[in-house]
Amino acid sequence: MTRKILSDLRIATLDAGGAPYGLIDRGAIGVEAGRIAWAAEADAMPAGWSGVETESFGGRLATPALVDCHTHLVFGGNRAREFELRLEGASYEEIARAGGGIVSTVSATRALTEDALVESALPRLDRLIGEGVATIEVKSGYGLTVADELKMLRAARRLEKLRPVRVRTSYLGAHAVPPEYKDRADAYIDEVAIPGLEAAGAEGLADAVDGFCEGIAFSPGQIARVFDRAKALGLPVKLHAEQLSDLGGAKLAASYGALSADHLEYLGQDGVAAMAKAGSVAVLLPGAFYFLRETERPPVAALRAAGVPIAVATDCNPGSSPMTSLLLAVNMACTLFRLTPEEALAGATREAALALGLGDEIGTITPGKRAEFAIWDVEHPAELAYRIGDNPLYRRIVEARD
Numbered sequence: 442m443t444r445k446i447l448s449d450l451r452i453a454t455l456d457a458g459g460a461p462y463g464l465i466d467r468g469a470i471g472v473e474a475g476r477i478a479w480a481a482e483a484d485a486m487p488a489g490w491s492g493v494e495t496e497s498f499g500g501r502l503a504t505p506a507l508v509d510c511h512t513h514l515v516f517g518g519n520r521a522r523e524f525e526l527r528l529e530g531a532s533y534e535e536i537a538r539a540g541g542g543i544v545s546t547v548s549a550t551r552a553l554t555e556d557a558l559v560e561s562a563l564p565r566l567d568r569l570i571g572e573g574v575a576t577i578e579v580k581s582g583y584g585l586t587v588a589d590e591l592k593m594l595r596a597a598r599r600l601e602k603l604r605p606v607r608v609r610t611s612y613l614g615a616h617a618v619p620p621e622y623k624d625r626a627d628a629y630i631d632e633v634a635i636p637g638l639e640a641a642g643a644e645g646l647a648d649a650v651d652g653f654c655e656g657i658a659f660s661p662g663q664i665a666r667v668f669d670r671a672k673a674l675g676l677p678v679k680l681h682a683e684q685l686s687d688l689g690g691a692k693l694a695a696s697y698g699a700l701s702a703d704h705l706e707y708l709g710q711d712g713v714a715a716m717a718k719a720g721s722v723a724v725l726l727p728g729a730f731y732f733l734r735e736t737e738r739p740p741v742a743a744l745r746a747a748g749v750p751i752a753v754a755t756d757c758n759p760g761s762s763p764m765t766s767l768l769l770a771v772n773m774a775c776t777l778f779r780l781t782p783e784e785a786l787a788g789a790t791r792e793a794a795l796a797l798g799l800g801d802e803i804g805t806i807t808p809g810k811r812a813e814f815a816i817w818d819v820e821h822p823a824e825l826a827y828r829i830g831d832n833p834l835y836r837r838i839v840e841a842r843d
């Protein structure tokens with residue numbers, strides 16, 4: 442079995458409950474068969490490891506490899522013109538109601554082949570990987586026909602074969618009502634969203650099921666019908682909830698034991714309590730908050746007080762968050778949402794892993810988990826949240842299993 446030691450590291454294990462950041466000051470990590478065997482102060486190395494191949498990292502900082510748990514990485518076109526319109530005064534909702542917004546990305550995505558979608562997503566993926574990301578979630582939701590939703594999910598799956606990254610897919614058929622179903626959202630749910638979910642399930646293309654519960658998208662009742670089918674197929678759910686208004690989406694998602702509810706700017710106390718009870722993760726998306734110039738902040742203090750795990754993600758998408766830097770999202774989570782740097786870094790590692798149902802596998806430097814690390818040219822982990830638009834990654838390490 443392949444063994445190695447990574448030595449001369451400061452290690453932010455992100456293990457909860459111990460020192461801040463789970464910090465081990467002068468540490469080393471033992472790797473065996475692609476998993477973490479131990480992480481300890483260098484003078485506390487376990488017996489039986491002397492003579493094992495050792496690489497020294499000159500005192501650099503190790504963290505778990507980063508996890509981007511909410512992206513729309515696969516899409517066609519861009520929405521720079523819409524950005525101009527919004528700066529001239531049009532709101533995101535007005536543009537959506539006038540047939541722009543998500544629906545304009547739908548036309549651009551339908552026009553691309555699966556190959557072209559993969560090609561256009563790769564540079565964005567490479568930017569994330571270049572910042573130490575080893576796991577990303579990718580949603581469908583810009584196809585909105587059964588065939589185009591499946592095309593997006595197949596493209597997302599292919600990314601995993603083309604780059605050393607773990608991809609978790611979410612089926613987001615209930616993202617927007619396409620023009621051909623204008624004012625017939627219920628028919629869209631019955632004729633496209635649910636059949637698409639069944640087809641994605643049959644092909645093993647969806648690891649989870651997402652939706653957009655909002656005035657410009659779908660009602661809680663419509664989302665519930667999609668979630669009922671997800672449940673019947675044994676797929677976990679998550680939801681874009683309370684981004685622009687409070688429709689009780691997070692509460693609905695929690696009633697299905699959701700992995701996460703995401704955005705949450707307009708989340709009320711009842712939603713916080715429901716999420717805490719269900720163990721759902723709150724995924725905060727400061728890029729979308731910033732880019733839409735939102736002013737309502739997610740209720741971070743209430744989430745914290747209720748013990749709801751808080752994750753941070755890019756929400757990389759062409760309309761509300763054209764962002765391919767998870768470190769920038771971490772920075773913004775601190776400046777805009779007042780997370781501590783430790784919470785924000787945990788949000789892009791430990792809690793993000795939890796939001797993908799991968800909490801036992803990745804997200805902390807803990808014995809038994811996958812040997813997936815980011816090594817940084819920084820001294821203290823707070824530096825990862827502190828710098829704006831900087832990338833101090835020294836090396837990303839993703840050990841294959843034997």
Ligand code: NIG
Pocket residue numbers: 542543546653681684729756758759760761762
């Ligand atoms: O997460 N909120 C809905 N979906 C995306 C935005 C998609 C778009 O505008 O293209 C989001 O912000």
Ligand code: FE
Pocket residue numbers: 511512513681756758
């Ligand atoms: Fe999103």
